[in-house]
Amino acid sequence: MPIEKFIKTVSRAVPIPIEEIDTDQIIPARFLKATDKIGFGNNLFRDWRYDATNKPIATFPLNNPKYSGTILVGGKNFGCGSSREHAAWAIADYGFKVVVSSFFADIFKNNVLNNGVLPVQISDAFLAEIFAQIEKDPNTEFEVDLQKQTITIMATGKSESFDINAYKKDCLLNGYDDIDYLISKLPEIEAFEKRV
Amino acid sequence: MGKTLFDKIWDSHVVSEIPDGPSILYIDRQFIHEVTSPQAFTGLENRGRSVFRPAQITATADHNIPTMDQHLPIKEQLSAFQVQKLKDNCARHGITYYGLGDEFNGIVHVIGPELGYTQPGMTIVCGDSHTSTHGAFGAVAFGVGTSEVEMVFASQCIMQPKPKRMRITINGDLGKGVTSKDLILYVLSKLTASGATGYFIEYAGTAITNMSMEARMTVCNMSIELGARGGLIAPDEKTFAYVKGRKYAPQGADFDVALEKWKQLYSDADAKFDKEFTFDANDIVPMITYGTNPGLGMKISDSIPSLDSIDSASKETFKKALDYMGFVPEQSLLGKEIDWVFVGSCTNGRIEDFRLLAQVLKGRKKAPHVNTYIVPGSYLVAQQIKEEGIDKILADAGVELRQPGCSSCLAMNEDKVPPGKYCVATSNRNFEGRQGPGARTILASPLTAAAAIVTGKITDPREFL
Numbered sequence: 001m002p003i004e005k006f007i008k009t010v011s012r013a014v015p016i017p018i019e020e021i022d023t024d025q026i027i028p029a030r031f032l033k034a035t036d037k038i039g040f041g042n043n044l045f046r047d048w049r050y051d052a053t054n055k056p057i058a059t060f061p062l063n064n065p066k067y068s069g070t071i072l073v074g075g076k077n078f079g080c081g082s083s084r085e086h087a088a089w090a091i092a093d094y095g096f097k098v099v100v101s102s103f104f105a106d107i108f109k110n111n112v113l114n115n116g117v118l119p120v121q122i123s124d125a126f127l128a129e130i131f132a133q134i135e136k137d138p139n140t141e142f143e144v145d146l147q148k149q150t151i152t153i154m155a156t157g158k159s160e161s162f163d164i165n166a167y168k169k170d171c172l173l174n175g176y177d178d179i180d181y182l183i184s185k186l187p188e189i190e191a192f193e194k195r196v
Numbered sequence: 197m198g199k200t201l202f203d204k205i206w207d208s209h210v211v212s213e214i215p216d217g218p219s220i221l222y223i224d225r226q227f228i229h230e231v232t233s234p235q236a237f238t239g240l241e242n243r244g245r246s247v248f249r250p251a252q253i254t255a256t257a258d259h260n261i262p263t264m265d266q267h268l269p270i271k272e273q274l275s276a277f278q279v280q281k282l283k284d285n286c287a288r289h290g291i292t293y294y295g296l297g298d299e300f301n302g303i304v305h306v307i308g309p310e311l312g313y314t315q316p317g318m319t320i321v322c323g324d325s326h327t328s329t330h331g332a333f334g335a336v337a338f339g340v341g342t343s344e345v346e347m348v349f350a351s352q353c354i355m356q357p358k359p360k361r362m363r364i365t366i367n368g369d370l371g372k373g374v375t376s377k378d379l380i381l382y383v384l385s386k387l388t389a390s391g392a393t394g395y396f397i398e399y400a401g402t403a404i405t406n407m408s409m410e411a412r413m414t415v416c417n418m419s420i421e422l423g424a425r426g427g428l429i430a431p432d433e434k435t436f437a438y439v440k441g442r443k444y445a446p447q448g449a450d451f452d453v454a455l456e457k458w459k460q461l462y463s464d465a466d467a468k469f470d471k472e473f474t475f476d477a478n479d480i481v482p483m484i485t486y487g488t489n490p491g492l493g494m495k496i497s498d499s500i501p502s503l504d505s506i507d508s509a510s511k512e513t514f515k516k517a518l519d520y521m522g523f524v525p526e527q528s529l530l531g532k533e534i535d536w537v538f539v540g541s542c543t544n545g546r547i548e549d550f551r552l553l554a555q556v557l558k559g560r561k562k563a564p565h566v567n568t569y570i571v572p573g574s575y576l577v578a579q580q581i582k583e584e585g586i587d588k589i590l591a592d593a594g595v596e597l598r599q600p601g602c603s604s605c606l607a608m609n610e611d612k613v614p615p616g617k618y619c620v621a622t623s624n625r626n627f628e629g630r631q632g633p634g635a636r637t638i639l640a641s642p643l644t645a646a647a648a649i650v651t652g653k654i655t656d657p658r659e660f661l
Contacts, residue, residue, distance in 0.1 A: 001243060018512065018513055018516065019510055020389055022489065022627045024625070029630075032231050033260060035281050077389060080393075082325055083340060088341065104393075105393060105423060106394060106423070106425050107339055110341060110356075166217055167218060168217065179343070182347050182351035182354075182355065183243070185212070185353075186351060188212060189351055
């Protein structure tokens with residue numbers, strides 16, 4: 001079953017300049033009772049986005065009308081903690097195509113990649129520059145080009161490259177998913193089972 | 197050059213490697229639970245496929261279940277539906293399922309070792325980050341997302357980039373009243389919550405080899421809190437003795453054959469690690485956390501760091517954590533009044549943890565204002581609590597024993613801590629809202645939790661030993 005292709009995006013960005021954002025914040029455990037993947041975006045960052053009476057907290061970036069776009073920018077060690085893929089589903093369902101940080105937790109990185117969302121890991125210095133640029137002008141656009149593996153601040157032209165392994169890059173560019181690939185390898189897997 | 201234990205296990209499970217890509221890694225056992233599996237079953241069925249190797253998958257209901265009145269239907273409708281869905285999915289695909297009330301039900305990372313599913317040299321995954329627990333047996337065990345759960349359903353394999361190797365060596369003896377939980381919280385306080393991201397840890401040194409299997413499980417359990425993909429310990433006589441005779445362990449002559457293989461599971465003397473850390477067990481004392489990630493911990497008698505000591509880039513995050521906790525920089529937490537105590541979870545929900553609890557509570561009473569969630573990790577643990585008379589000690593102390601489950605570790609069920617209240621917890625995460633919206637979690641050992649039950653305050657447990 002193909003996933004959504006990712007080639008290039010040009011968009012404004014939503015900044016959350018907090019470090020160590022764990023997946024419990026991205027999607028709190030009480031919203032993990034669903035048995036499908038739909039609608040998690042409504043509860044993305046639920047307890048930072050709404051107060052106890054379900055009133056939107058105006059200062060939180062997702063509620064601030066000056067910020068918008070399909071790029072989410074977070075502080076270092078983004079997505080740590082629980083392995084819940086619901087966090088990736090919530091980010092994708094909300095409409096984000098790219099998550100930018102200077103450091104991602106391993107399981108989270110796999111999870112977003114498996115849902116067609118691109119994790120863009122950049123240097124601490126460039127991350128600070130991106131936060132500063134959005135603060136200065138929230139209308140700033142960013143280009144994320146998977147083919148070239150670059151992220152560019154359109155207003156200044158400043159750019160940094162990011163890593164992604166060739167296999168995953170190919171998957172995203174073409175919309176392939178790992179499960180189809182593994183199913184195509186079943187004869188090899190059965191041979192491995194006999195061998196060991 | 198020699199190989200690390202991690203490399204030996206990983207390499208022997210690689211079906212094939214993709215150049216500049218992940219490996220196709222064969223998985224010996226997958227554990228599943230109700231929360232992270234339903235979408236994987238749906239995905240698999242939408243592809244028109246069935247589970248490839250159902251005999252290598254084991255299911256339990258643990259995350260989203262009540263810990264009282266488990267003989268009654270689950271009251272909360274969504275939870276009841278989710279648990280029923282797991283039961284139906286397992287029945288349809290021929291997967292062994294330990295449901296509520298089953299004599300072998302319990303937290304996935306407690307029952308795996310208990311039933312002998314977990315064995316040295318295995319690759320093990322589960323849609324749960326604390327799968328690293330099983331590394332205590334010398335297994336490569338790690339948490340995965342639901343897409344990866346589906347990969348294992350479809351092919352008994354996952355696509356996985358190989359992590360780097362880290363060794364953490366702790367030599368020396370842990371002092372009186374200092375537990376394996378204090379050891380791992382100490383390591384976390386030194387390396388931070390992202391100190392091992394991208395790595396697979398091997399724990400070594402006399403402080404580790406002197407530990408019981410259960411204590412080792414506590415250490416490996418929290419590898420993920422360091423950001424590590426997993427953590428393991430070379431199996432030894434203690435490991436083999438623990439596994440021998442368990443329900444699903446190899447029996448008779450098969451055990452002897454397995455044992456010969458298991459004895460080869462160690463890092464060669466000249467094996468190279470990408471990163472090494474060494475600590476002295478004598479430096480470790482009872483530990484507590486003060487912030488909102490497990491890396492923000494300190495010795496129980498220390499004060500919270502000053503704002504000046506924090507990197508400028510991390511200051512806002514540090515302030516946010518202290519604001520949430522209602523603490524200030526340089527504050528000492530000894531004597532701080534607490535409201536709740538949670539003893540349980542895949543970190544500290546085994547029989548030895550309840551023995552520690554009982555050691556402090558015996559002949560003492562719960563402080564009147566303290567509320568508790570005391571939750572065994574499995575039905576077998578609950579059974580042993582009764583056999584050893586620990587249930588009586590708890591009852592005499594005025595503490596209620598609940599039924600097995602993940603409970604207040606992630607508070608998906610009713611076992612929540614109210615907003616603003618402080619909870620000393622033996623679980624693994626002190627994230628904002630982890631034990632319920634607004635709840636404030638202080639991670640600690642079962643001994644420190646027990647001391648807090650008695651005094652109603654943050655208390656050095658060594659006072660009671």
